[in-house]
Amino acid sequence: MAQLNITLNLDEILQLLCCNRDEALKKLLQSNLDSVLKAESSAQLGAEPYERTEERTDSRNGFRDRDLTTRIGTIRLHVPRHRNVPFKTMIFDNYSRSEAALIASMAEMVVNGVSTRKVSLVMETLCGKSYSKSTVSELCRDLEKDVDEFRNRPLDDIYPFLDVDATYFKVREHGRIISKAFMIAYGTNSRGLREVLGFNVYAREAKDTWKDFFTSLKSRGLHGTMMITSDAHEGIRDGISKVFPEVSWQRCQFHFSKNVTENAPKKYQAAIHAELSSMFNSKTVEDARIKRDSIIEEYKEVAEKAMSCLDNGFEDSMTVMVLPNYLRRYFRTSNHIERLNGELKRRSKVINVFPNEKSLLRLIGSVLIEIDELMQNKQTYFGQRALENILVSDIPLKLIEIAAAQRLELA
DSSP, X not given: OOOOOOOOOHHHHHHHHHHOHHHHHHHHHHHHHXXXXXXXXXXXXXXXXXXXXXXXXXXXXXXXXXXXXXXXXXXXXXXXXXXXXXXXXXXXXXXXXXXXXXXXXXXXXXXXXXXXXXXHHHHHHHHSSOOOHHXXXXXXXXXXHHHHHHHTOOOOSOOSEEEXXXXXXXXXXXXXXEEXXXXXXXXXXXXXXXXXXXXXXXSSOOHHHHHHHHHHHHHTTOOOOOEEEEOOOHHHHHHHHHHOTTSEEEEOHHHHHHHHHHTSOHHHHHHXXXXXXXXHXXXXXXXXXXXXXXXXXXXXXXXXXXXXXXXHHHHHHTGGGGSOHHHHHHHSOOHHHHHHHHHHHHHHTTTOEESSHHHHHHHHHHHHHHHHHHHTTSXXXXXXXXXHHHHTSSHHHHHHHHHHHHXXXXX
């Protein structure tokens, strides 16, 4: 295994920190990444510099300089060259897409005259130079192509479990700043890995927009879905019943618990929340129903509205109980997609207001591509054999029966 050796000139770094913190950070980042590049080179060659080993596969052929634009400015890296087989590194591939999207979005704001002086200063910090309109247009076209290909790719695998949600971003439109809904579908494939399946921008969350979003997923081949987890937005429920009528809905237990407790007097909220947690962790749905009845009996006099909410939403929050116990905790809430939304907000914070929908799709889409790539290396939620056992059991039929009952409720 290649050794990662990072050498820094302490006096030089301390001097830079005293005078120019940004330059010091750039120097630190440059030294670290240069060391990573050298370690990658040694790993691919099977030998350290000047080392003779039987495992050596190629020889070094100097370096070439390549710029990398980061949030603290542009740094110049020394990229190794190999004599026969080209050197490969993940640094530029993994880092450049969302960075380029961020720069393109901000540069577009400057070019279109909708930015502030602060945005211009941030551009200088990020890029170290200004961008012409033609340069921005070319960069945007390349990013839009990548995002569109990912967003519209065929969904050939089966996705037994799906999570959907929407978050809002500010977009400038016809001279006004409005909030637009960014809808995301997060699926779990046949290998037990989560994937970003689709995303799009809409003027609002409504029955027609959620129906359109679900229809687009179906037209791209989404199939094999047994359960969809989300909050209780009526547009989501209506879209599921019309586009995926045989797919059951799992009401997010986290959101449901919040809905119940917020309807209770404040002095009872902590106690009710604890009782609900116990209910959700019941071993069987029958045990959960007994616990529900106990909670309602105890608090119906002091928290009538909260208990009515609990009673009305209970069954939809317990769809997940049909699944084996080891899978329930993964699909009973939409917390993971909420965390994803939080990351999207964090990554877009420097933009604040997007100049148009294309800019929003470009930046957030690029970030989602990176996140999706990282998810493919995560631990699986279930294996192929576990899914096969589920598919040949009575679980799919039970979920179809629940979906039918849920459709009747909406009729």
